Amino acid sequence: MAASSIRFGPGATKEVGMDFANMGAKRVCIVTDSNVVKLDAMKQAVEGLTREGIEFTVFDKVRIEPKDSSVREAIDFVKPYKPDAFLAVGGGSVIDTAKLMNLYNAYPEADFLDFVNAPLGKGLPVDKPLLPLVAVPTTAGTGSETTGTAIFDLVSKKAKTGIAHRNLKPTLGICDPINTRTMPSAVHASSGLDVLCHSLESWTAIPYNERTPRPTNPINRPAYQGANPISDIFSLQALRSTAQFLPRAVRDPDDHEAQSNMLLAATLAGVGFGNAGVHLCHGLSYGISSQNPGYKHAGYDVDHPIIPHGVSVAVTAPAVFRFTAASNPDRHLAAAEAFGVDISNVKRESAGEVLGNAIAEFLVKLGDQPRGLKDLGYKASDVDGLVEGTLPQKRVLMLAPNLSEELQAEKGELRKLLEESLDY
Amino acid sequence: MAASSIRFGPGATKEVGMDFANMGAKRVCIVTDSNVVKLDAMKQAVEGLTREGIEFTVFDKVRIEPKDSSVREAIDFVKPYKPDAFLAVGGGSVIDTAKLMNLYNAYPEADFLDFVNAPLGKGLPVDKPLLPLVAVPTTAGTGSETTGTAIFDLVSKKAKTGIAHRNLKPTLGICDPINTRTMPSAVHASSGLDVLCHSLESWTAIPYNERTPRPTNPINRPAYQGANPISDIFSLQALRSTAQFLPRAVRDPDDHEAQSNMLLAATLAGVGFGNAGVHLCHGLSYGISSQNPGYKHAGYDVDHPIIPHGVSVAVTAPAVFRFTAASNPDRHLAAAEAFGVDISNVKRESAGEVLGNAIAEFLVKLGDQPRGLKDLGYKASDVDGLVEGTLPQKRVLMLAPNLSEELQAEKGELRKLLEESLDY
Secondary structure, eight states: OOOOOEETTTGGGHHHHHHHHHHOEEEEEOOOOGGGGHHHHHHHHHHHHHHOOOOEEEOOOOOOOHHHHHHHHHHHGGGGGGGGGEEEEEEEHHHHHHHHHHHHHHHOOOOOOGGSOOOTTTOOOOOOOOOEEEEESSSSOOOGGGGGGEEEEGGGGGGEEEEEGGSSSSSSSEEEEEGGOOHHHHHHHHHHHHHHHHHHHHHHHHHTTOOOOOSSGGGGOOOOOBOOOHHHHHHHHHHHHHHHHHHHHOOOOOOOHHHHHHHHHHHHHHHHHHHOOOHHHHHHHHHHHTTTOOOBTOOOOOOSSSOHHHHHHHHHHHHHHHHGGOOOHHHHHHHHHTTTTOOOTOOOGGGGHHHHHHHHHHHHHHHHOOGGGGTTOGGGHHHHHHHHHHHTOOOHHHOOOOOOOOHHHHHHHHHHHHHSOOOO | OBOOEEEEEGGGGGHHHHHHHHHHOOOEEOOOOGGGGHHHHHHHHHHHHHHTTTEEEEEEOOOOBBHHHHHHHHHHHHHHGSSSSEEEESSSSHHHHHHHHHHHHHHHTGGGGGSTTTTSSSOOOOOOOOEEEEESSSSSSSOOOGGEEEEEGGGGEEEEEEEEEEEGGSSEEEGGGGGGTOHHHHHHHHHHHHHHHHHHHHHOOOBBBTTSSSSSSSGOSSSOOBBBBHHHHHHHHHHHHHHHHHHHHOOTTHHHHHHHHHHHHHHHHHHHHHHHHHOOOHHHHHHHTTOOOOBTTTOOSSSBBBBOOHHHHHHTTTHHHHHGGGOOOHHHHHHHHHOOOOTTTGGGGHHHHHHHHHHHHHHHHHOOOSSSGGTTTGGGGGGGHHHHHHHHOOOHHOOOTTTSSSSHHHHHHHHHHHHHSSOO
């Protein structure tokens, strides 16, 4: 299990110029989006590089919830600049886009699908080191600063997919709680729901020693290796923190203690799921967000319909954990306990019901969340399309506990989960 | 915060040949000691390398609790062999010796004191990458498979010291619980006490944001950076596991569940203290073990007097945590709770007393432990010498909470801690 370097602390962004100077960088490509470019985190970054006399260019056109087309545009921007390092300042979309710019900048002749996860892409391994990438998250959600994963919409296939390889991991993540103070309340909520599902899914993923097939050579093990004793510690701690601090961070923009704890929880959950993996909420979410019937989430200042990633994963969570509980009732009860449920008299066979209810109650109390797929504009007749959008997510579905391996049975189970998620 | 790669699981040693093949190694120096060379872990290693057609040599003369002279001998062995990778199979003494062989093999012209921690050595930074080192621990103690630290006796100075730099970190640690089944009960106990102190000391070390002086450039931060939100998770979990599983692992050689949990605890504590640091128990231990008046610990099959490292750190623990509690009573109470103490009605000002008593009781119940320095053969008149042996440990003393910075006051406090540790 490898981890990126993480520097955590208020004011840590100020040192970013020295970090690049220490690694000998002379020409940095800064990646951000049109909102973050105006914020203090970017100001600190620009001042830091300037102070050290390091040349840089700024790409500020990252699309929130990136598509292959927006990623290609970013790649076309960076190639002629010939940077010697990357700096991503923003949320998961920004950091993921920077990872992809770094990857294709190192493979100028590659076809875009070469590295995309199979079966949608060729899933080729990244066989050379990339340029240094420093990530400064401005949301407390994706944990992308700790992972080797980059996610985007592949429009032609109507599916979210991604590229996952350890060489994509940022060299350094600078987690500065001051940078998440600028998040609107709606962004606190939806990015926090991503943390919630990262921690719940990695905590309940198929254990590393039960995952099949077992590669005979350790080099062939997937990045997502199943729940293991080290990821467990990260995932459970992140879950407890999220249950405790997310409601406070959403409710009160001045609760810096809660915000700081959520940034740490996002990073911890990133290490947890970056090693153990995620499963059904994430697997189902990619179809849900890419087949969006036109929903635009309140509080998101963008010019196109959007189901924020965290919303699309959390909407199926009550149904998902009712379904997976039979695989490991004790873990599901421990998760319910993290939400404050007194589990001392709960029977193991009720673990799914109890956890599903705890999650649903948490979402309702958080406020402004869709109470099911219907609130996103989906109808019962859309479920088959969503099942088809989920099936390509082999990489995460293989870690889903309790899911059948046989295709027809698997489809039936996914359909049932989506039907139960129409409203809760 | 960087971490080594760790692979954890029964049977993981079998894959070590493939690991070297995957990294392109052709000529491996295996480092071990005269006991471990006969064990199954070594057999697996040799078979694995042979199966992959990788050449190797075996250095099996590592001294338990290494001295500079034994380390020099190891370095002289490896230089003419010109390996392209190292494999350490053994406890902390073996892994630490392998780190030093790897270091001085890369710097053939260096003087031995060049890299030794100041003020005893010059403390030069390691400015080039070393050869790959795979560590297979056969004890559950040092966590050396996760750290960039190597410790030894510098005989001419009558002090334990070491070399600490992240480039010394093993590339991969293979934590295979089958390998610790061969530990005698006495080794389970003393290596487990090292884990206990790693976790207690790193959990209570001065927090990362209160450590002084604060370097203005992040590159000048010490490897031991003080307690921080990520090391905290590792340290507290390791403490809880040790309190729960060490007595079982010592009592019953067939309790493989307890042994496996202790191996994991050792690794978690290694990540915790490898980033946060240790303080007084370790600082005091180096004088205690190097000025050994002739004590030979029961159950250790060696031809010279020996105070095992874990015994030398734990013997002052009751006095140390009584002393440090005032710096952060809540953390000390949380530690007492890990030992099963009901803290609900304990006043914060009693935290030190309560934790000190809990540790003393734990040590007594574990069995076969000295009840103070007197049992090791030390007299009250030896205390001044032990204080002098402690003062050079600047690197760890700077993380000691509640300790005075002014030399005379510091000496007085250290003397008092040692006097209180004469018996408990």
